[in-house]
Amino acid sequence: MIYLKTDEEIELLRENNILVSKTLAEVGRHIRPGVTTLELDRIAEEFIRAHGAVPAFLGYQGFPASLCISVNEQVVHGIPSAKQVLEEGDIVSVDCGTFMKGFVGDSAYTFAVGEVAGEVRQLMDVTKEALYKGTAQAKAGNRVGDISAAVQAHAESFGYGVVRELEGHGLGRKMHEDPGVPNYGARGRGPLLKEGMVICIEPMINMGSKAVVFERDGWTVRTRDRKPAAHYEFAVAIRKEGPDVLTDFSIIEQALKD
Ligand code: MG
Ligand code: MG
Numbered sequence: 001m002i003y004l005k006t007d008e009e010i011e012l013l014r015e016n017n018i019l020v021s022k023t024l025a026e027v028g029r030h031i032r033p034g035v036t037t038l039e040l041d042r043i044a045e046e047f048i049r050a051h052g053a054v055p056a057f058l059g060y061q062g063f064p065a066s067l068c069i070s071v072n073e074q075v076v077h078g079i080p081s082a083k084q085v086l087e088e089g090d091i092v093s094v095d096c097g098t099f100m101k102g103f104v105g106d107s108a109y110t111f112a113v114g115e116v117a118g119e120v121r122q123l124m125d126v127t128k129e130a131l132y133k134g135t136a137q138a139k140a141g142n143r144v145g146d147i148s149a150a151v152q153a154h155a156e157s158f159g160y161g162v163v164r165e166l167e168g169h170g171l172g173r174k175m176h177e178d179p180g181v182p183n184y185g186a187r188g189r190g191p192l193l194k195e196g197m198v199i200c201i202e203p204m205i206n207m208g209s210k211a212v213v214f215e216r217d218g219w220t221v222r223t224r225d226r227k228p229a230a231h232y233e234f235a236v237a238i239r240k241e242g243p244d245v246l247t248d249f250s251i252i253e254q255a256l257k258d
Contacts (some may be wrong), residue, residue, distance in 0.1 A: 002170060002178045004196035009103065010237045010244070013171065013198055016053070016105030017235045017246040020096045023047050024109050025255035027067070027096070031111045033088045037069040040094070041080035048098050056097030056104050056175055063219065068095040068108075070220070075163060075204050075212055075229040076108075077219045088114040091124060093231040097175060104175045106200050107247040108233035111256075119207070120228055123160065127205040127230035130154040134183075134203065138236045138243040140195045148185030151203045155183075161210030163229070166221065168200045171235050193238045198246070202233035 005013065026047045027040050045066040048055050055066030063079075070078035070093040071086070078084075078093075086092060095108035110124050134151040147168075155162050168181030179191040183203045193199075206212075208227035215222060223229050237244040 002191065002197060003172050004194060005172060005198050005237070006196070009172070010198065012101045012103040013105070013235065013237070014246045016098045016100050016103050017107055018248055019048065019051050019053055019098050019100065020105040020107045021248040021251040023096050023098070024094060024107065025252045027094055028109070028111055028252055028255050031086065031092060031113055033086055033114055035086050036082050037071070037078070037080040037084040037086070038082040040069060041065045041067045044096060053098040053100035056099040056106065060175065069093070070231065072228045073223045073226040075206065075221045075223060076166060076231055077221050079217060079219055086113045089116050091116055091120055091228055091230065093229070095231065095233065102173055104171055104173070105235065106171055106175055106233065107235055108202060108231050109249065109252055110230040110232060122158070123205065123207045123228060124230045126155060126158050126160065127203050128232045130203045130205060131201060131232045131234060134201045135234055135236055135243050135245060138193065138199065138201065138238055140193055140238050140240045142193050143188055144179055144181055144190030144193065145185040146187050147201055148182045148190065149187040151201070152184040155203065155205045161206035161208055163204040163206060163210055163212055165212055166204055168202045168233070171198045171200050195238060195240050197238040198235060199238070200233055200235050202231065204229060204231045
């Protein structure tokens with residue numbers, strides 16, 4: 001069941017996703033060699049609560065933290081840990097969710113820890129570009145497959161693996177609503193995009209093979225070949241005029257420059 005949102009509901013979703021963007025910016029300011037992923041999780045939880053929201057991931061299907069933090073070969077759903085110390089050259093994908101005023105925010109960003117290798121920087125850049133290319137297709141009258149195909153074509157043109165097991169989703173009062181938004185597929189296929197739909201588009205792109213392994217902790221998804229993966233996520237409202245992006249990466253990118 002796809003729920004269409006009113007303008008008022010879309011503004012509440014925007015409020016949540018701006019708070020997620022600000023939280024990711026705050027986390028980004030603290031990403032450096034020597035910090036643990038558990039410290040980043042505490043920073044995020046405090047920040048979210050100080051802004052009148054609650055962390056949407058904490059306790060979700062039993063998830064034990066406020067952020068999913070996935071380092072290098074970890075694709076998504078990594079559990080923050082005091083044992084995981086970030087090192088120069090790592091990349092760290094941070095996925096954040098908030099719940100406030102009855103609605104959910106959900107966005108993700110992959111950060112570099114200090115200087116990363118050129119080929120890793122390219123993976124990050126291409127994954128973000130794939131998100132932008134998918135988002136450009138997110139308008140009323142198109143279909144989910146138009147988004148999926150745009151993401152897949154861009155990632156695969158660089159020889160990267162597009163993860164099949166996980167996908168984007170509708171967003172609203174619940175974190176995961178219909179429709180699913182795969183990162184691979186065919187143009188012109190899948191559910192019709194309608195004014196008032198809100199979806200999360202979230203390419204998970206592997207430098208090597210698309211194959212992933214689900215770790216025994218019950219959460220972490222990593223690449224089978226242990227090459228790095230990147231993950232960026234936007235929440236987007238579907239409009240007749242085109243995509244209305246509710247997430248704001250400029251807040252994160254400005255914080256990284258400061
Ligand atoms: Mg997310
Ligand atoms: Mg999501």
